[in-house]
Amino acid sequence: MAGPKVLEFKREDWREIPATLRLIADELDSGELPPCSVGTLALLAQGGEVMTFGFGQKGDDLQCLALLRLGEQKLVDAMLATDD
Numbered sequence: 001m002a003g004p005k006v007l008e009f010k011r012e013d014w015r016e017i018p019a020t021l022r023l024i025a026d027e028l029d030s031g032e033l034p035p036c037s038v039g040t041l042a043l044l045a046q047g048g049e050v051m052t053f054g055f056g057q058k059g060d061d062l063q064c065l066a067l068l069r070l071g072e073q074k075l076v077d078a079m080l081a082t083d084d
Contacts (some may be wrong), residue, residue, distance in 0.1 A: 016068075017043070030073050036056060036058040037056050037058040037059075038050075038054070038057075038058050038059045038063045039053075039054070039055045039056045039059065039062060039067075040052070040053065040054050040059075040067045040068050040071070040075045041053040041055075041062045042068070052068075
């Protein structure tokens with residue numbers, strides 16, 4: 001079984017949230033990204049409201065929470081990585 005695909009966060013190209021979400025959806029539809037069984041999304045509104053979404057065929061509360069934590073760890077690992 002192959003491990004999860006790690007996506008590079010291209011901050012310069014990913015500033016527009018609606019366009020970024022459409023790009024990800026297009027890549028899923030085209031097969032460029034593999035099919036997913038669980039997805040999570042967290043958004044921070046300008047007023048400070050945090051909105052979270054869990055979705056997918058296996059997107060129950062526990063799976064979505066676990067996925068958010070795995071994503072958090074990937075971000076931490078990427079921030080701590082050093083190029084030797």
